[in-house]
Amino acid sequence: MESELYRLFYPRGIAVVGASKNPSKIGHIVLKNILDGGYKGRVYPVNPTAESVLGLPCYPSVSSINGEVDVVIVSVPADKTIEVAEDVGRAGAQFLVVLSSGFKEVGNKELEERLVQVARKNGMRVLGPNIFGYVYTPAKLNASFGPPNLLPGKIAFITQSGALGIALMGYSIVEEIGVSSVVSVGNKADIDDADLLSFFLNDPNTQAVIMYIEGISDGRKFLDIASEFSARKPIITIKAGRTEFGAKAAASHTGSLSSGPILWEGVLRQVGALQVKDVQTAFDYARIFERNIKLPGPNVLVITNGGGAGVQATDTLAERGIRLSEPPKDYVDYLRTFLPPYASTRNPVDITGGASDEYYYLALRKALEHEEIHSILVLYCQTMTTNPMKTAEAIIKAVQETDIKKPVVAGFVGGPESKEAISYLSRAGIPAYPTPERAAEALSAIYLYSKRRSVVETRLAYLKTLYGKSQRLVETKIIGEK
Numbered sequence: 385m386e387s388e389l390y391r392l393f394y395p396r397g398i399a400v401v402g403a404s405k406n407p408s409k410i411g412h413i414v415l416k417n418i419l420d421g422g423y424k425g426r427v428y429p430v431n432p433t434a435e436s437v438l439g440l441p442c443y444p445s446v447s448s449i450n451g452e453v454d455v456v457i458v459s460v461p462a463d464k465t466i467e468v469a470e471d472v473g474r475a476g477a478q479f480l481v482v483l484s485s486g487f488k489e490v491g492n493k494e495l496e497e498r499l500v501q502v503a504r505k506n507g508m509r510v511l512g513p514n515i516f517g518y519v520y521t522p523a524k525l526n527a528s529f530g531p532p533n534l535l536p537g538k539i540a541f542i543t544q545s546g547a548l549g550i551a552l553m554g555y556s557i558v559e560e561i562g563v564s565s566v567v568s569v570g571n572k573a574d575i576d577d578a579d580l581l582s583f584f585l586n587d588p589n590t591q592a593v594i595m596y597i598e599g600i601s602d603g604r605k606f607l608d609i610a611s612e613f614s615a616r617k618p619i620i621t622i623k624a625g626r627t628e629f630g631a632k633a634a635a636s637h638t639g640s641l642s643s644g645p646i647l648w649e650g651v652l653r654q655v656g657a658l659q660v661k662d663v664q665t666a667f668d669y670a671r672i673f674e675r676n677i678k679l680p681g682p683n684v685l686v687i688t689n690g691g692g693a694g695v696q697a698t699d700t701l702a703e704r705g706i707r708l709s710e711p712p713k714d715y716v717d718y719l720r721t722f723l724p725p726y727a728s729t730r731n732p733v734d735i736t737g738g739a740s741d742e743y744y745y746l747a748l749r750k751a752l753e754h755e756e757i758h759s760i761l762v763l764y765c766q767t768m769t770t771n772p773m774k775t776a777e778a779i780i781k782a783v784q785e786t787d788i789k790k791p792v793v794a795g796f797v798g799g800p801e802s803k804e805a806i807s808y809l810s811r812a813g814i815p816a817y818p819t820p821e822r823a824a825e826a827l828s829a830i831y832l833y834s835k836r837r838s839v840v841e842t843r844l845a846y847l848k849t850l851y852g853k854s855q856r857l858v859e860t861k862i863i864g865e866k
């Protein structure tokens with residue numbers, strides 16, 4: 385069955401109300417982003433005072449457009465949005481995407497409610513208000529005033545903060561993380577996180593979701609869909625308002641009621657979501673979850689050319705509940721055939737400071753083939769006797785030759801050459817990070833998700849036996865339900 389939000393992401397036509405000739409106005413930038421992004425549907429600028437904008441004929445109103453319009457982007461001051469919504473209602477569009485600020489977040493709750501009422505009366509859904517727009521790369525659609533040129537990929541962002549969303553878009557370009565979608569939800573007057581999760585759940589272009597959440601209005605709806613989502617794909621949450629002070633700041637930002645940190649942690653754990661404190665960690669996790677690699681088992685092997693890096697990684701893993709066990713005996717025997725006698729063949733395997741690319745290749749290749757080794761963390765510290773790019777090549781060669789699907793994560797510590805090697809590895813499909821701790825933490829996320837997913841799956845199956853089709857997790861109100 386087609387998702388209720390299908391036409392938001394695959395519109396046949398888009399109108400931009402408030403499209404302006406003035407290149408510094410938001411209505412101009414959004415229109416330019418839509419055109420430059422390569423969107424293939426029809427685009428209609430709407431502005432009663434302009435004849436054409438960016439080479440397209442302008443319409444005085446949406447109802448005067450002779451053509452199919454599924455989505456209307458609204459970039460006029462808040463007090464003009466109701467008349468626009470009424471006009472759009474007459475035109476029969478499905479979605480109003482309201483960029484304008486000046487609603488609930490500044491105490492103008494009535495205006496926001498009125499906007500939703502007009503939309504509902506006309507069978508429309510509202511995204512926003514108080515947003516920077518949205519992006520969906522499979523449809524080459526950038527209906528936002530964020531940066532252009534997003535890298536297409538498998539990660540979707542849902543963000544309640546506009547500024548953070550725009551920063552995330554920029555960061556994803558710098559970090560070379562491909563995105564399927566970025567959706568600014570702002571005040572969430574109508575379309576909310578749960579609605580969007582429902583779409584991304586069945587979206588083959590989305591592998592994982594990062595969410596920045598300040599507050600949830602319909603707790604039960606969120607619990608239901610987030611659980612169902614986590615049972616299939618990871619959710620990485622950056623929860624704002626973790627402290628009392630942050631919660632107050634969130635209230636004046638999007639008018640959200642942010643619940644207490646302990647309650648939140650429990651709720652997120654219950655639905656199987658992963659919680660991170662900052663954007664960097666969210667991206668580190670996203671890099672891991674870009675690929676849908678199943679975890680074959682619990683045994684992690686660490687291969688390193690630096691003892692300290694190995695210790696740091698071991699600590700990070702242990703803090704996240706992952707204990708390294710001794711490598712299998714036949715693997716150790718194999719290592720002994722080429723490693724110098726002073727190398728350590730325990731776990732972490734220290735292939736020594738002078739380790740050649742060949743050592744990395746041999747140690748990794750055999751580990752990939754070994755049934756009792758389930759995931760591998762490869763650490764490299766740049767030295768004058770080694771070359772980061774050559775080491776990266778050796779790692780890629782081992783992975784590609786064996787074609788065995790188990791998680792391999794790399795941590796490369798060093799200067800600009802190591803940074804280059806990190807990008808090279810990541811582009812070849814091996815998540816790589818600039819510190820052993822970040823690499824270890826990212827690997828641990830796969831284990832944590834796998835554990836949470838199986839708990840959620842078990843609970844959902846149990847609830848299904850109790851309530852038939854219903855997947856309700858709780859019968860009580862959890863987070864500030866309306």
Ligand code: ACO
Pocket residue numbers: 401402403404405406409410411430431432433434444458459460461462464468483484485486514515516545546547550
């Ligand atoms: N239909 C069509 N066009 C109209 C209408 C109408 N009913 N009424 C006015 N217009 C035209 C205007 O004439 C103008 O065109 P012009 O430049 O040719 O004269 C254009 O629409 C825009 O109207 P302005 O009054 O000039 O409004 P402006 O572009 O300055 O601001 C905006 C509109 C951007 C929606 C502003 O009110 C606003 O809310 N800004 C904040 C947006 C924001 O920050 N959102 C949250 C994102 S979060 C983040 O990014 C940090």
